[in-house]
Amino acid sequence: MTSATVGLLLMTAGLASAQGAENPLNGIKPDMSVFGGAFNETWARVAAGIWGVVLAGSAINLMVALYKIRKARAGGYQSELSESMDAAKTATIAFGAVAGASIIIGAILFIVNGS
Numbered sequence: 001m002t003s004a005t006v007g008l009l010l011m012t013a014g015l016a017s018a019q020g021a022e023n024p025l026n027g028i029k030p031d032m033s034v035f036g037g038a039f040n041e042t043w044a045r046v047a048a049g050i051w052g053v054v055l056a057g058s059a060i061n062l063m064v065a066l067y068k069i070r071k072a073r074a075g076g077y078q079s080e081l082s083e084s085m086d087a088a089k090t091a092t093i094a095f096g097a098v099a100g101a102s103i104i105i106g107a108i109l110f111i112v113n114g115s
Helices: 002-018 037-075 078-099 101-113
Strands: none
Touching: 037 078, 078 101
């Protein structure tokens, strides 16, 4: 109880002192073009390559999980079927997150920038 009270006091004191401070980064947005066009093109190609590899890996993981479901159903193994279904759900969510990464990141940046 005491530690919670002390923590709450420290948090509110920090907020009260920060209210008067002005944000020095207000209006500044990230821009990679300062390093030149070659750097901008290179990092974009590297990021696209990494994204492609991760997307392929998650697609393979999803296919393996779906194959395990089929194998467990064919063999009548209920415990393996349950585990395979959980793995397939996780793999599907991971594949969707990787496939929609640009939309997810774009939405986060849109919300954070307030534009």
